[in-house]
Each structure stands twice: as structure tokens, then as C-alpha cells.
Amino acid sequence: MELRNFEKGVQEIASLYETIRRSKILSLEPISNRLSGSNLISLLDLAPGRIPELEKSHAYALEAAAIAEEKKAAAAAAAAAAAAEEAKKSKAVLNDRKSEGAEEEESFMTQMEHGGMMRNDHGSNDKSTEKVPQPPPEPIPSGSELFTQLLQAATDPSKQQEKEYIMSEILSTLESLNARIVSMQPKADKFQKRLKEKDPITGIPRYNTKSSSRVNAALGLYAILLDAFKPIFEKADGTVSIADIMKQLIKDEDEARKLAERRSVAWKEKEAEQNRRRQEEETQERARQEEEARLTQKRMEAELALRAEEARKTRLEEERRVIEDAAAAERAWVQSIEKGPNGVRAQLDVLRDACTSSNDMAGHSTAIGALYTIFSQITAHPEEVKFRRVRRDHPRFHEDVGRHPGGREILIAAGFRCEILDGVPSFYSKEPHLETDMGGWKSWFDLLKATLEILEEELLK
Numbered sequence: 001m002e003l004r005n006f007e008k009g010v011q012e013i014a015s016l017y018e019t020i021r022r023s024k025i026l027s028l029e030p031i032s033n034r035l036s037g038s039n040l041i042s043l044l045d046l047a048p049g050r051i052p053e054l055e056k057s058h059a060y061a062l063e064a065a066a067i068a069e070e071k072k073a074a075a076a077a078a079a080a081a082a083a084a085e086e087a088k089k090s091k092a093v094l095n096d097r098k099s100e101g102a103e104e105e106e107s108f109m110t111q112m113e114h115g116g117m118m119r120n121d122h123g124s125n126d127k128s129t130e131k132v133p134q135p136p137p138e139p140i141p142s143g144s145e146l147f148t149q150l151l152q153a154a155t156d157p158s159k160q161q162e163k164e165y166i167m168s169e170i171l172s173t174l175e176s177l178n179a180r181i182v183s184m185q186p187k188a189d190k191f192q193k194r195l196k197e198k199d200p201i202t203g204i205p206r207y208n209t210k211s212s213s214r215v216n217a218a219l220g221l222y223a224i225l226l227d228a229f230k231p232i233f234e235k236a237d238g239t240v241s242i243a244d245i246m247k248q249l250i251k252d253e254d255e256a257r258k259l260a261e262r263r264s265v266a267w268k269e270k271e272a273e274q275n276r277r278r279q280e281e282e283t284q285e286r287a288r289q290e291e292e293a294r295l296t297q298k299r300m301e302a303e304l305a306l307r308a309e310e311a312r313k314t315r316l317e318e319e320r321r322v323i324e325d326a327a328a329a330e331r332a333w334v335q336s337i338e339k340g341p342n343g344v345r346a347q348l349d350v351l352r353d354a355c356t357s358s359n360d361m362a363g364h365s366t367a368i369g370a371l372y373t374i375f376s377q378i379t380a381h382p383e384e385v386k387f388r389r390v391r392r393d394h395p396r397f398h399e400d401v402g403r404h405p406g407g408r409e410i411l412i413a414a415g416f417r418c419e420i421l422d423g424v425p426s427f428y429s430k431e432p433h434l435e436t437d438m439g440g441w442k443s444w445f446d447l448l449k450a451t452l453e454i455l456e457e458e459l460l461k
Helices: 002-022 029-034 037-044 048-079 085-114 143-153 157-183 185-196 209-233 242-335 341-357 361-380 395-402 407-413 438-460
Strands: 389-391 417-421 424-428
Touching (some): 002 157, 002 185, 157 185, 157 209, 157 242, 185 209, 341 361, 341 438, 361 407, 361 438, 395 407, 407 424
Antiparallel strands (some): 389 424, 417 424
């Protein structure tokens, strides 16, 4: 069982080594560039051409020695046939152990032959056990050949971003395999020692021919792996190992990746800053345009307000001029009317002539009656302002008095004035202050009574 585990471990390492050798996903040009000339030559000493020789030197030579030892042991066994009972018992036990080993050997040898890892070089004449000649197995390459093949094969540009990870994985796998090889050294030494051991009584070798062949084959493969891994991890004089170069490359790739990440971050930050500045400039430009539009709108509104103000002033000026013209015309009209009783009589004549010519004597009577009522109320209550104020545009006044020529003139002749009272154009008879202007008040009131008497005379005609 111990030999089987050793054989299994060596085969597993060889299989993994072969897998790595055949991988084509990593370019190792930096490794070859960093190897010195002498170191590179020493590594190439383990080229594929020497692997079969190394294999033979470990397996076939040891097998021949085992056969010679077996012949000597057989002769010694014949001489010791009459040994004591205790020796016979020891021999029986030894034979039982050899039978068990033969069964294991037969099964393992079948697997080795089918796998192409062993050859039948015993020269046996037994045709029942004769094997069909097999082509020699592809030799397991040395460490330098592994990396030389990787160097030539791994040129796929799509794998460049995975270089650091892949190289780390390969280095980790190689370190793991190397650790396993180193850990198997005590067992290899143990099996090497047992190949030389013999039974102390019979002198027969510990392993029979087939078991010795198994041990020799496993030790030969183990020795090949040692030679293959030695230049990968051991440093030559003045040089560095391939593992050290790979570690440095991994470090360089990591620093390059971090540098690329920093540059990427810096570029993104720069781009973000440029975008921020662009957005800020766009925001400022929009604000400037909005402010310019606001100022333009404000100027337009100011211009419109100025034009409106100018139009308002023009309108007010026109209205003022119209009012002044009307006031001037009104003053001229008032001044053209004679004041006093004679003026009242003259305007009554105008009123009578107008109604007569228009055949409107009823209108004449109505106008005289309305005027008589106004003056009778004023003379009866001279202190009441409401009786002394007549709205010029009142419909009733206009219908009874104002529409007739001479009607409004009678009020002016009787002392009324044209004024605006509470915003309403009116005929207003202003009462002089009795205490401060007794003479003026008397003249004012006498004219009112005289006008009332003249109107009463006109009613009686």
C-alpha cells in the first residue's frame, strides 16, 4: 500500500506538470529576457533529448542490478534449503508476502503498460505475456522546456489582462508540486534503501523482480521530476531562479495594474472635473442668457412705460388744453352776459323770442316756472347750499331750462357762477359772508329778489 501511494503521488505530479507544460495562455518572454546567458544554457541542459537517457539510467540500470541480485539470492536459497525450522517458518512468511506483492504488481504493471509509462524490457520468451510494442512515451520536459514552450505558445492578445492572475496560478501550482516532491524525498530514500535490503537468513532481496521494477520505475520518474523542478526553484551562481523571476513579474504586473487603475481613476476624475466645469459653464451661460433676457425685457417694459407715460402726458395735456379752452370759452360766455336786473330782462327776452319762433310757448312757461321755483327757494332759504346749486347736466334742468336759448344765461345774469362742486359741473350762487361783507351780501340778496320779481312779472303776462 505504501508503494502504491508513492507511485500514485509521483504520477499525479507528473500529470499536473504535463498539463502546465502544455498550457498556452501565458507569454513568458520577460522571463527569458531576465535569464543570463550561462543560466539559460544550464537550464537547457535538461532538454527533451536527454530525458529518455535519464529515464533509462534510473530505471533500466536499477532493474539489471536487481536481476543480478535475484540470481545470487536464488543460489543462496538453494544452499540454505536445509535450514532450521525457524528459518523455514521465516521463509514461508516471506513467500506469502511475495505472493501478495505479486498480485499488486500485476495490477499496477497492467496500468503502467496501458498508460505508456513503462516498457517490458525483461526479454522474456513467454509469448503469453509478450506485449505489443508501444511507441516510447513523450518525455516529461524539464523546467526550462516548460517555460520555453509557454514563451513560444502564449501569444494570445486576449489574455493580456489575465496575465498576472494566470502567472500567479501557475507559480502557485508549481510551488505546490515542488513542495510535494520535496515531501516525498524521505519515502524515495526509504524505497531506495529497501532495494538493497535482503533477508538476514535466506539472503533473498526484500523485493522480488516485479516489485523491484515497480520501485525502480517510480524512483526513476521521481528523479526526473526532481531534475525538472530543480532549475525552477534553485538559484544558479550569480543568477536568479525562474520562480523568483515569475514573482518579480507578478509584482511588476501588479504595480502596472495599480498604476493603470490610478491612471484610470485620475482620468475619470479629470473627466468628471471637465464635465463639472462644462456643466458649470453651461449653467453660467444659461444664467447670463436669462439675465440678458431679463434686462432686455426690463428695457422693453421701461420703454413701453415711457411711451405710455408720454402718451398719458400728451393725453392729459390735450385734456388740459381742451378744459382750458372750454374754460376760456366759458369765461368769455359768462363775460358776454350783462349782470343785474337789466341782464335778466334781456335774457328773458331771448328766451321768449326763441320759444315764440319755435312755437313752443309751453316750453317757455315751463322754463319760467322752473326758474321762479329756483329763485323763490333761494330767497326763502339763502343759507341752504342745496338751493343755491344747480347741476348743469342734470336731465330735468336741461329739459326745462338748459335747452332753451337764454335759459342758462338768466342764472348767470342773476349772479350764478360756473364751478365744479364735488366733481360735478354746476351753476352756483355763492353767498357772501354776512358778518364780514354785509354790503356784498345785501347786493347779492337784492339781485336774487329782483330776479324773482322779474320772473313773477313774466308769469303774469
